Amino acid sequence: xxxxxxxxxxxxxxxxxxxxxxxxxxxxxxxxxxxxxxxxxxxxxxxxxxxxxxxxxxxxxxxxxxxxxxxxxxxxxxxxxxxxxxxxxxxxxxxxxxxxxxxxxxxxxxxx
Amino acid sequence: xxxxxxxxxxxxxxxxxxxxxxxxxxxxxxxxxxxxxxxxxxxxxxxxxxxxxxxxxxxxxxxxxxxxxxxxxxxxxxxxxxxxxxxxxxxxxxxxxxxxxxxxxxxxxxxxx
Numbered sequence: 001x002x003x004x005x006x007x008x009x010x011x012x013x014x015x016x017x018x019x020x021x022x023x024x025x026x027x028x029x030x031x032x033x034x035x036x037x038x039x040x041x042x043x044x045x046x047x048x049x050x051x052x053x054x055x056x057x058x059x060x061x062x063x064x065x066x067x068x069x070x071x072x073x074x075x076x077x078x079x080x081x082x083x084x085x086x087x088x089x090x091x092x093x094x095x096x097x098x099x100x101x102x103x104x105x106x107x108x109x110x111x112x
Numbered sequence: 113x114x115x116x117x118x119x120x121x122x123x124x125x126x127x128x129x130x131x132x133x134x135x136x137x138x139x140x141x142x143x144x145x146x147x148x149x150x151x152x153x154x155x156x157x158x159x160x161x162x163x164x165x166x167x168x169x170x171x172x173x174x175x176x177x178x179x180x181x182x183x184x185x186x187x188x189x190x191x192x193x194x195x196x197x198x199x200x201x202x203x204x205x206x207x208x209x210x211x212x213x214x215x216x217x218x219x220x221x222x223x224x225x
Contacts, residue, residue, distance in 0.1 A: 031211055043156075043215035044215075056212055
């Protein structure tokens, strides 16, 4: 069991460019979560899928952020027209029951 | 929505002593309270949780206490060891929020030899 896999581990984009982050949940886990971690804001919930269906995207900035889960083995978080304030570590987590969440190593996004 | 406040930003304890981290929450409907640990350079991993139908839970050297009246919960790390040094995050979840967790800001625990 490799745990939750996130790629890339580091991404640097220029302001206005697009960034796509990938997450492969633990096999068999039906729930997938995306969070954002910054020093100032801490850990912020972004969105959540269960059985590939979007359940709650209340934490997603509406205009430039989108997330998909096209199949049970991966989810993507896309940020269009990246801004410096989007710089953060983006964490993906998966869960079998919805309780204990297993976090991936994160993708550190830096927007110049 | 739910807000979780984590009261200690840093804690320094001597090896073998206990460390206590306190969190408060705002939503009386919150019913599930997990704790996560983040070691330097690593991601979060789950350490212990408590549900609102109990007020105490222990797993080896970790004890979680829940006071629903005060909307407060705490993590007690007993007989601390150097490997307990990390950032600890408390979180809360309400049933109405599905599986969405609201996290505290984190407490950095340093265990001194």
